Amino acid sequence: MPIYEYRCRSCSEISTSLRKVSESKDPILCENCAGQAQRIVSRPSVHLSNMSKVEKLDPKYDKMVDRAMNNTTSADPERILKKMKPLSDGE
Ligand SMILES: [Zn+2]
Incomplete structure (x- = not known):
């Protein structure tokens, strides 16, 4: 309480x-x-974490990054794995 x-x-x-x-x-x-x-009302004693401070400073930025990431093929980790060739391949 x-x-x-x-x-x-x-x-x-x-x-x-x-x-x-x-x-x-x-x-x-x-x-x-x-x-x-x-x-x-006394002074709030809740301390913001660094992450929430960043979000408060620029909330639009995070959304822009998220949107950009979702639109790129690199957002899908499966694609990256498929592109990788096994080390033993070719020789
Ligand atoms: Zn009194």
């Missing part, structure tokens, strides 16, 4: 709570004064 942050409406104290995603928007009771605390 993710940890969410909540700010109290009365005393502005920040409380954190480990909750289900589906319950994250429900207000909790302030740890300081038991007033209503509403969820605040």
Whole structure:
């Protein structure tokens, strides 16, 4: 379960709570004064992998490469194998 942050409406104290995603928007009771605390959006802690960073930088590029690859005969590994001659062939 993710940890969410909540700010109290009365005393502005920040409380954190480990909750289900589906319950994250429900207000909790302030740890300081038991007033209503509403969820605040904290900085995302998810780190992107290098691959997803590349995809975010240029998503069109990947699709272009995929399309180009599918249109070439080299996209079919069977063709490459058929072109190869056995090493013992010819001699
Ligand atoms: Zn409070």
